[in-house]
Amino acid sequence: MKGEAEKLVVLKDTFVSQWGIMGTQWGINRTMAQIHALLMTSPEAMSTDEVMEELSISRGNAHTNLKELVNWGLLRIVTRKGERREYFEAELDVWEIFRRIVRERKKREIDPALDLLEGCLAESQGMKSAGGRAFNEQMKSLEEFVRFVSKMSDRVAGMPHGKAMQLAMKLFG
Amino acid sequence: MKGEAEKLVVLKDTFVSQWGIMGTQWGINRTMAQIHALLMTSPEAMSTDEVMEELSISRGNAHTNLKELVNWGLLRIVTRKGERREYFEAELDVWEIFRRIVRERKKREIDPALDLLEGCLAESQGMKSAGGRAFNEQMKSLEEFVRFVSKMSDRVAGMPHGKAMQLAMKLFG
DNA sequence: CCAAACTTTCGATAAATACTGAAACATATG
């Protein structure tokens, strides 16, 4: 029978690789999701080389995705005294993780849509033909709604954990 | 100077092609997003052939993506009396569109993550080593939070428009 | 200011995903 240590290794590997596959459904790449999973479950901060080694990936790939995760705010760079090397550690607080993902996805998914809709709305303003008016109306409802979702995202991502949970409980008991 | 009709055609084309590009950021494919945009701004329901023609795409591609949009609930199939051919028309109500997207994304993005986390949580339950306990704790917070998000999605996607807006206003004035 | 330690970039390659076009399949109607 397997000992706990072996079982844990297998379990972590499963988690990392599956989280990676999930990432691809999410529109982020496999490696990025795997690194995130790896560091969320690592007791220690890890260096680029350790990540490369652990996931059997190239330096370039590890580097690109570590930096991207830092951009998302899901990893922090830390250093150890007397060492030049940079280590990466994951944000572990789930509410923080959530806020950062919301913020990033809003930036990539909502804001550009809003820009497009605003443009189309403005360009079709004042059209007289039936087709023109219908288009303008549809743009208007889409624009209003997306603007609203955008605002909601900001509010939610701006809340501290306690506040958000309190609110959620009040709403949904 | 261009007439309104010409300007509208250009504007619609821009909208359709840009919405398509946006789709790729969203993890849905370009054609699917373009068809959706096309039908949201079409005064009439369109047949597969008309969609093929308008977007210059193959029958197979048009077919696959029309069906996928129907699965998402973003298009409806309609028929005209005395005709065998199927036509597709878009759901135009923004709140309906939103609900359906939330539902679909929850299914693809949240549910599988929850399954994975539940599995890892169960497997690491009762581990005694420091590493095992740490892993179990992290899985627990992730699982709880994702479960919570899942529930919230269901609630929001289940609300009628009026209710949701009322709620939103109360929250965010 | 040189060498060592470490990080970043980038062209080439591999892998994944989307799309085509033609053929197979289904169904309504004379």
Added chain:
DNA sequence: CATATGTTTCAGTATTTATCGAAAGTTTGG
């Protein structure tokens, strides 16, 4: 039940995206 009309599938191809690995760039300490 044959034909015309409409739908679906699928193997091959194209496009896009991710990854590799080597070379170039940076920084620090001696």
